[in-house]
Amino acid sequence: MYTHEIESFLEEDLGYNDISCTLVPDHDIEAIIFTKEDCTLAGLDIAMSFFDYLGIQYSTDYSNGERISANDVIFSLSGSSLSILRTERLVLNFLGHLCGIATNASRCVSIVQKHSNSRIACTRKTTPGLRKYEKMAVIAGGGDPHRFNLTDTIMIKDNHVKLMGVEGAIRSAKDKAGFTQKIEVEVESSDDALKAAQKGADIIMLDNMGPQEVKDTVDLLKTSSIPEHIIIEVSGGINMDNLEKYAKTGVDVISMGSLIHKSQWIDVSLELIDEHKCK
Known part of the structure; x- marks a missing residue:
């Protein structure tokens, strides 16, 4: 400090x-x-x-x-x-x-480890002025801090997609990104997830999908031979009660705002x- x-x-x-x-x-x-x-x-x-x-x-x-x-x-x-x-x-x-x-x-983390190797991560839903301390607390608990700020990774969220479409948003991000920055795309359907993977996203976030829809989308992406480096993340509405179901879907990362704001x-x-x- x-x-x-x-x-x-x-x-x-x-x-x-x-x-x-x-x-x-x-x-x-x-x-x-x-x-x-x-x-x-x-x-x-x-x-x-x-x-x-x-x-x-x-x-x-x-x-x-x-x-x-x-x-x-x-x-x-x-x-x-x-x-x-x-x-x-x-x-x-x-x-x-x-x-x-x-x-x-x-x-x-203990719940997830019983069922998969998925990584638990927090989000930017943090207390203003305390973010770095709260994210370091997540690390102490065995979780991943995700982005500390908007510079860390270029995230294309739903409003970007509504304004530009998946392809247009990814194209613009690639034009502006530095060589060290990854591009993450938030999607709400299997079709958009596949499109994002094909257009060069590094991370695909499945947003507000139920566990079965997440599993189906993960299966679709893997059978479609997407590049091995692509990380599949799920976020939205995940809590202690349904975490086990999401841990069984095959995603790489489970991000939870509740790690911080529900503690x-x-x-x-x-x-x-x-x-x-x-x-």
Whole structure:
């Protein structure tokens, strides 16, 4: 995390007249941060950035992506009571949110791995300003971040197709693409999927199709001898309840906005060890 980001988050949380944290004498204290439920860890590096900035000493036995149990201690802290109190809510918010995403992603990956080698990916349905952190949490949970922004891959979506047609949109994308950029086409029918493959798409996204329609389209593409490098992705309306069915369709990638926007925060808490020093 960059210094200006740390300072921006601190400015938002502390405001201009922080009385609550300065009520207590500023002594050296010890504290622990622990989880109240089983989870997959994410955001440890972000917490460390805040600790480093505020001069808080810390230690941990864990890394992002590790699974831990309720009551496990994530961090042991020592340092200024003022600094620890001021960083408490920010660190707990980041850990709770990002561990929730990592835990959700890990569960989805586990479901898919029982049935196929399909990769689980998130989408750009992220919280503005927090995208890189949320996508890194998906990675910690074993998922794929997909595009971080519009520059990463040229995606031809349904509105592009409505305006230009599949062939016209792909032709325009090829004219403008750099040699490192892949072209992904979002389609809603087997015919358009085949057309996209024949016209040079690198990735074909089957959008808002039911599992059986996805399977039929995958079978059609494979029997039509499409180039081996083409990646077949499915997205739209996929959740924990129907994920197993999509895992059996033969797609390469299953992208789920719900990896992030349907995740539940993990209950993480900070507890003072030498609390008497703050009285």
